Amino acid sequence: MKKIIIVLALIAVAAAPLIAQNVTEDKEIKTLSGEPLVGRAKLGVLVGVPFSVTFGYRFSNWFEGNLLVGWSPISSTSVAIGANGLFTLFNIPAGETVMPFSLGPQIVTYIGSSFAMDIVADIRLEYTFVDIPLNLFAEIAPGVRFNFTGGTTVTWALLGGIGVRYVF
Numbered sequence: 001m002k003k004i005i006i007v008l009a010l011i012a013v014a015a016a017p018l019i020a021q022n023v024t025e026d027k028e029i030k031t032l033s034g035e036p037l038v039g040r041a042k043l044g045v046l047v048g049v050p051f052s053v054t055f056g057y058r059f060s061n062w063f064e065g066n067l068l069v070g071w072s073p074i075s076s077t078s079v080a081i082g083a084n085g086l087f088t089l090f091n092i093p094a095g096e097t098v099m100p101f102s103l104g105p106q107i108v109t110y111i112g113s114s115f116a117m118d119i120v121a122d123i124r125l126e127y128t129f130v131d132i133p134l135n136l137f138a139e140i141a142p143g144v145r146f147n148f149t150g151g152t153t154v155t156w157a158l159l160g161g162i163g164v165r166y167v168f
Contacts, residue, residue, distance in 0.1 A: 039058075039128065039133060039135075039167030039168060040057055040058045040059075041055070041056070041057050041058075041167070041168050042054075042055070042056040042057075042058075042135050042165035042166065042167050042168075043055050043056075043165055043166050043168070044135070044163055044164050044165025044166055045163055045164060045165075046068065046070070046139075046161050046162075046163040047161050047162055047163060048139075048159070048160050048161010048162060048163075049158070049159050049160060049161060050068070050070040050071055050072055050080035050082070050108065050110075050159065051070050051071050051161075052068040052069055052070020052071070052080060052082075053068065053069055053070060054066055054067070054068045054163060054165065055067050055068075056165065061088070062087060062088045063085065063086070063087055063088070064085075064086045064088075064102065065083070065084070065085050065086075066083065066084050066085075066086065067082070067083050068080065068081070068082045068083070068108070069081055072110045072112065072114075075110075075112060075113045075114050077112045077113040078110045078111060078112030078113055078114050078116075079110070079111050079112055080108050080109070080110050081108070081109050081111065082106060082107060082108030082109065082118075083106070083107060084104055084105060084106035084107070084122045085104045085105060086102035086103065086104040086122060086124055087102060087103060087104050088100045088101070088102050089101050089102060089103055092125075094127060095130070096130045097127070097128060097129075097130050099125055099126060099127045100124075100125075100126055101124075101125050102122075102123070102124045102125075102126075103121065103122070103123050103124075104121075104122055105119070105120075105121060105122070106118075106119075106120045106121070106122040106141055106143075106159070107119055107120075108120070108159065114147065114149040115147075115148045115149055116145055116146060116147040116148060116149065117145070117146045117148075118141075118143055118144070118145045118146075118157040118159060119143050119144055119146075119157075120141035120142060120143025120144075120157055120158075120159055121141060121142060121143055122139055122140075122141040122159075123139060123140050123141065124137055124138070124139040125137065125138055125139075126138075128167055133166055133167040133168060134164060134165070134166065134167065135164070135165040135166075135167050136162070136163070136164055137162070137163050137164075137165070138160075138161075138162045138163075139159075139160050139161065139163075140158070140159075140160035141157075141158070141159040141160050142156070142157070142158050143156075143157050143158075143159075144156060144157055145157035
């Protein structure tokens with residue numbers, strides 16, 4: 001239990017300076033070449049844990065918020081509902097565009113035959129095509145799961161997967 005609390009505290013300390021900044025202001029992000037993504041809204045699917053429909057909106061060139069609704073890895077009769085805020089740490093050059101590498105907190109709640117909540121650190125790499133409005137991404141999110149069914153238990157959680165979204 002002490003290790004889980006320490007991990008949560010480290011995630012909170014790492015995210016606090018980023019959250020404290022104004023999320024609608026653009027700032028310079030280290031990039032060797034290329035331009036930031038142009039499309040602000042993205043809608044698609046994440047194949048992984050949880051398997052979900054995802055919507056993202058880029059508020060600035062360094063902050064993106066995402067929502068997801070999907071199926072639970074805990075129980076096939078539970079629905080997963082989540083949100084995250086991703087802060088672009090740096091851009092990797094990729095031809096005519098860049099691939100943002102992002103990190104941020106994510107919370108996913110599972111409602112149905114069981115009730116649980118994951119608090120994780122989402123790490124994402126994404127690529128948006130220049131000529132077609134598609135965005136590909138891969139993410140991994142380690143953290144903790146609080147299971148409130150039949151008493152409260154705390155375990156490790158690992159979310160993530162690959163996804164594709166339409167950019168508009």
